[in-house]
Structure formats: structure tokens, C-alpha cells
Amino acid sequence: MIIVMEHSAGASQIAAVIAALEGRGYSTHLSAGEERTVIGVIGDGRPIDGRQFEALEGVEKVMPVLRPFKLASREMQPQNTVVALNGVKVGGPQVVLIAGPCSVESRSQLLETAHAVKEAGASALRGGAFKPRTSPYSFQGMGEAGLELLAEARAATGLPIVSEAMSPEQVPLVARYADVVQIGARSMQNFALLRAAGLSGRPVLLKRGMMATIEEWLMAAEYVLAQGNPRLMLCERGIRTFEHYTRNTTDINAIPVVKHLSHLPVLLDPSHSTGRWTYVTAVARAGVAAGADGLMVEVHPRPDEALSDGGQSLTPERFARLVTQVRALAEAVGRRVPEAK
Ligand code: PEP
Ligand code: MN
Numbered sequence: 094m095i096i097v098m099e100h101s102a103g104a105s106q107i108a109a110v111i112a113a114l115e116g117r118g119y120s121t122h123l124s125a126g127e128e129r130t131v132i133g134v135i136g137d138g139r140p141i142d143g144r145q146f147e148a149l150e151g152v153e154k155v156m157p158v159l160r161p162f163k164l165a166s167r168e169m170q171p172q173n174t175v176v177a178l179n180g181v182k183v184g185g186p187q188v189v190l191i192a193g194p195c196s197v198e199s200r201s202q203l204l205e206t207a208h209a210v211k212e213a214g215a216s217a218l219r220g221g222a223f224k225p226r227t228s229p230y231s232f233q234g235m236g237e238a239g240l241e242l243l244a245e246a247r248a249a250t251g252l253p254i255v256s257e258a259m260s261p262e263q264v265p266l267v268a269r270y271a272d273v274v275q276i277g278a279r280s281m282q283n284f285a286l287l288r289a290a291g292l293s294g295r296p297v298l299l300k301r302g303m304m305a306t307i308e309e310w311l312m313a314a315e316y317v318l319a320q321g322n323p324r325l326m327l328c329e330r331g332i333r334t335f336e337h338y339t340r341n342t343t344d345i346n347a348i349p350v351v352k353h354l355s356h357l358p359v360l361l362d363p364s365h366s367t368g369r370w371t372y373v374t375a376v377a378r379a380g381v382a383a384g385a386d387g388l389m390v391e392v393h394p395r396p397d398e399a400l401s402d403g404g405q406s407l408t409p410e411r412f413a414r415l416v417t418q419v420r421a422l423a424e425a426v427g428r429r430v431p432e433a434k
Pocket of ligand 1: 195221225276277278300
């Protein structure tokens with residue numbers, strides 16, 4: 094349920110409504126927009142009788158939130174969530190680029206990539222230290238040693254770090270080194286992991302499961318938000334279809350749909366979406382045209398030597414060309430890619 098306050102409602106009236114709700118055992122979510130203040134009411138799933146709050150001073154109307162996701166919904170918070178990453182704002186007018194290798198493989202590989210993507214205009218560095226691999230015999234990531242290298246790359250470049258945690262136990266470790274905790278597609282419905290990420294104290298980047306509907310994805314987001322962590326970004330990374338010429342099928346529709354349903358920032362990962370570097374730039378452009386708040390792109394200095402996802406990784410030179418094109422496209426849709434610092 095949401096309580097929409099009158100335009101003229103003052104701080105004391107808003108506080109009185111919140112006190113009345115919390116006094117009845119509900120938790121509240123305040124969204125103070127420029128136009129109006131909306132108070133979200135979260136109960137325990139049982140229907141809430143809103144009539145009792147209609148008569149409170151300053152209340153304009155009481156409305157149910159019909160969608161199953163509550164905190165993630167636009168009804169609860171009409172204005173966009175903006176997640177700040179070292180001064181760069183995700184979810185605002187800028188289109189933010191996160192780039193780096195699929196996996197951290199070595200000091201030289203990571204530092205070379207970090208400097209190159211920064212120079213090209215990336216605002217954050219990605220790199221997996223714990224890798225979700227289909228085969229247990231494939232490279233599983235460097236673990237904590239990889240996180241240490243990511244921290245070194247941050248110190249050298251100033252780029253904030255995005256890295257995946259695969260289990261609830263890994264979250265505090267990843268959160269100690271990384272600026273953003275990534276939840277991978279295969280983990281999207283690991284509810285214990287989502288809760289741990291919600292409690293990590295770090296912004297979270299939640300990828301869409303390859304078999305997940307948009308609603309399931311937003312319900313996964315709800316788990317993170319329900320732990321009191323509002324700094325959440327969503328990332329579309331392609332879904333499974335019958336098509337085999339690409340690794341996944343980019344669900345471009347999901348970008349405007351989620352922007353409509355939710356206030357959360359939505360990024361696109363054109364690398365896992367396509368699985369082939371030759372298609373990455375075209376799909377990146379499509380994502381920005383569709384309204385994505387950012388892109389997450391895999392870059393490797395020598396893709397043919399990569400220990401994971403080399404086939405979909407751009408060289409630094411190709412990434413620089415992607416940035417040029419995406420920058421022009423962003424401007425065409427009234428957005429901006431931050432200049433390389
Ligand atoms: C990744 O970003 O490194 C990754 C494993 O992607 P996904 O979870 O989308 O497959
Ligand atoms: Mn990858």
C-alpha cells in the first residue's frame with residue numbers, strides 16, 4: 094500500500110503518518126519527490142486496511158500496490174533511484190560504462206585492462222574473482238588473490254570495482270575489496286545470497302537470470318531492497334531462447350519495461366547477451382537507444398588467451414570504438430557518457 098501525501102503536507106504531518114504506521118507494526122519507505130511525498134507501507138503480506146489512514150492530516154489518498162514487487166515498484170517510488178559510484182551517478186542523465194575482463198587472471202592482465210578501459214571512458218572496472226562456471230574443470234577464478242588485484246587496480250586508476258559473490262559466505266569478503274557486489278545470472282534466485290548482498294553495505298548489481306521473467310527478476314530485487322539496501326542496479330544479460338547463433342537473446346524489451354515498472358537503474362551487458370565480440374557494439378548501441386542507464390562490457394587485452402569468455406571479449410581498441418559510438422548515440426537520446434578522466 095502507498096500513502097500519497099498532499100502537495101502542501103508538511104514535515105510534521107508526514108512524520109505523524111509514519112508514526113501511526115510504525116505504531117501498528119508496519120515498516121515504511123519514504124519517497125520525497127519534488128512533486129509529492131509517497132509513503133510506502135510494508136506489512137507481512139496480509140491485506141492492510143488503508144481506510145484508517147485516509148483521515149490523517151495531509152493525506153491525499155491511500156492506494157494498494159498491485160504488483161507483487163513493492164519496494165522495487167515505481168508506484169512506491171516515482172522518481173529514479175540514482176546509485177553513486179565514486180562520483181559517477183548510475184540512473185541519472187549519464188550512461189555509465191563498466192568494463193573489464195570476465196575473470197581476473199593475472200596482475201599484468203588486469204592492470205593493462207584497467208588502464209585501457211579507463212582511458213577509453215569507462216567509469217568502473219569489472220572482473221570476476223569467483224567465477225560461476227558450467228564445468229567444474231574450467232577456471233574457477235583467483236579467489237581472494239583476484240580481489241587483491243582488483244583493489245590494486247582501483248588504487249592505480251581510481252576506478253570503482255564490480256565483482257561477483259556466488260554464495261552468502263563470500264559476500265563479506267567481496268564487499269571488503271569491491272565497491273559493488275555483483276549477483277550473477279545463475280544466482281539470481283539464490284535467496285540467501287540476495288539477503289546477504291542486501292546486508293553487505295555495498296551497492297549491488299543484480300543480473301537477470303537466463304531463464305527468469307522480468308517479474309521474477311524484480312522479485313529478486315525485492316529481496317535485496319527488503320534488507321534495507323536501496324543501492325541496487327539491475328543488469329539485463331540476455332535470456333535463453335531457441336536461437337543458437339548467439340549465446341543468449343538480448344531482451345531489449347526488458348529495458349523500457351523495467352524502467353516503466355521500477356525506479357531502479359537498468360544496465361545492459363551486451364557481452365553475455367550475444368556471446369560473440371562481433372555483435373557486442375551493435376547491441377550496446379541498441380541498449381543505449383532503448384534507455385539503458387549503463388553498459389557492462391567484457392574487455393581483454395588478448396581475448397584469444399582469456400581463461401573465460403574470450404570469444405565475447407573486446408580488445409581495448411575495439412572497446413574504445415564502442416565508447417565513441419555509444420557516446421554519439423547517448424547524445425542522440427538526450428543522455429551523456431561521462432568523459433574519460
Ligand atoms: C559475469 O558477468 O561475469 C557473468 C558470469 O555473467 P552472467 O552471470 O550474466 O552469466
Ligand atoms: Mn563472462
